[in-house]
Amino acid sequence: MRAIGYDKNGPITAPNSLFEFEAPTPELGPHDLLVEVRGVSLNPVDVKVRELFPVESGARILGYDAAGVVRRTGSAVTKFKVGDEVFYAGDIGRQGSNAEFQAVDERITGKKPKSLDFVEAAGIPLTSITAWEILFDSFAFKEGDGEGEALLIIGGAGGVGSMLTQLAKKLTNLTVIATASRDETVDWVKKMGADHVINHRQPLGEQLEKLGIQPSYVAALTGTEQHLPAIIDLIKPRGHIAVIDDPKVFDINPAKSKALTISWEFMFTRSMYQTDDIEKQHDLLNRVSEMLDNGTLVSTVTGNLGKLSVETLKHAHELQESGGVIGKNVLAGF
Numbered sequence: 001m002r003a004i005g006y007d008k009n010g011p012i013t014a015p016n017s018l019f020e021f022e023a024p025t026p027e028l029g030p031h032d033l034l035v036e037v038r039g040v041s042l043n044p045v046d047v048k049v050r051e052l053f054p055v056e057s058g059a060r061i062l063g064y065d066a067a068g069v070v071r072r073t074g075s076a077v078t079k080f081k082v083g084d085e086v087f088y089a090g091d092i093g094r095q096g097s098n099a100e101f102q103a104v105d106e107r108i109t110g111k112k113p114k115s116l117d118f119v120e121a122a123g124i125p126l127t128s129i130t131a132w133e134i135l136f137d138s139f140a141f142k143e144g145d146g147e148g149e150a151l152l153i154i155g156g157a158g159g160v161g162s163m164l165t166q167l168a169k170k171l172t173n174l175t176v177i178a179t180a181s182r183d184e185t186v187d188w189v190k191k192m193g194a195d196h197v198i199n200h201r202q203p204l205g206e207q208l209e210k211l212g213i214q215p216s217y218v219a220a221l222t223g224t225e226q227h228l229p230a231i232i233d234l235i236k237p238r239g240h241i242a243v244i245d246d247p248k249v250f251d252i253n254p255a256k257s258k259a260l261t262i263s264w265e266f267m268f269t270r271s272m273y274q275t276d277d278i279e280k281q282h283d284l285l286n287r288v289s290e291m292l293d294n295g296t297l298v299s300t301v302t303g304n305l306g307k308l309s310v311e312t313l314k315h316a317h318e319l320q321e322s323g324g325v326i327g328k329n330v331l332a333g334f
Contacts, residue, residue, distance in 0.1 A: 001025050002334050003099035004313055005059035006050055012317045017050070018310050021059055026095065026103035030076035033106050035086060039122035040097045040308060041065040041301075041330040042316040043159065048246070049092070050317065063097030064090045064268075066104075067112050067121035068333065077106050079282065085112040087285065089126035091271040097122075098313060100334050107278045108271050110285025113292040116299060123159070123301035123328035128288045129267040129281055130244060131164035134219055135172065138242040138263045146174035150215040152208070153178045154200055154231075155222035157185035159328045160244065162192050162300040164219055169193040170296050177213060179204070188326050192300075200227065205234040216240065225249055235260065302327035308334050 003023040046062045067087040088109040112121045155161045156178025168176050178189040179200035198207040216239045225247035232254050240261040270278045291297040306312045308331045
């Protein structure tokens with residue numbers, strides 16, 4: 001099968017940073033689906049893996065979001081059949097979606113939204129899972145909770161921020177404050193449903209004081225190393241901070257006096273460790289699919305970069321590295 005991958009970590013500008021090659025069609029485990037990939041999307045994890053993680057042998061296929069059609073099933077599969085249309089975020093420990101076919105565990109796979117084509121559907125899973133797990137696993141909300149409480153989302157215009165804002169507004173009673181620093185990103189987070197928008201390039205605490213809001217919950221999606229002192233200062237005592245990025249320095253000692261909870265969100269944990277509750281990702285993706293189909297949620301895809309090729313995929317990586325992507329960029333399969 002055709003695939004695009006890398007065999008040496010480094011910058012996207014390096015010669016052969018990504019290249020096309022022939023790869024064997026994946027073999028299936030008992031719970032696996034063989035999916036013909038029809039659409040993929042870019043996430044920060046694609047860039048991080050390509051830059052930082054060397055390949056021991058052969059080539060590594062990136063891609064952690066996809067939508068496609070089931071072409072074969074493993075011996076223990078019960079949730080899907082050949083011909084079903086699916087979407088998923090995959091497993092960081094396996095070969096990815098930048099290929100003609102991909103093997104993916106049915107327990108982390110959902111039914112593709114009928115209202116979205118394959119390319120647009122590919123932009124939904126990873127950010128939806130991350131946002132859902134922040135709300136309902138990290139913060140431990142139940143649907144309808146949050147009355148009288150506020151959530152601050154740092155990086156509201158990105159893929160996760162866009163979906164987290166929508167889910168928080170549709171499924172909880174939280175007041176949502178999202179950060180954005182450009183006119184176009186401010187407009188975007190308002191479209192996603194944020195109650196208030198503040199600028200993460202200006203002092204966060206001062207802006208929240210002017211709003212008269214002290215959040216109990218903070219989703220630190222980007223720039224956590226830079227923003228952590230301000231977050232600890234502005235959050236309510238016994239508040240909760242959920243972190244998804246990779247700060248080089250992460251000193252939580254100042255959080256002690258407020259008895260803050262600080263937790264990591266990493267959506268690949270369930271698949272990496274085959275947790276007992278791995279099927280939660282199947283269930284939540286099906287719920288997100290239904291919410292997209294009935295209009296409760298809207299797509300966060302803003303850019304279709306064309307058909308998958310070395311050139312278009314490199315361009316997608318360059319855009320992701322720029323830090324200016326609003327929502328999600330997607331590509332059609334081979």
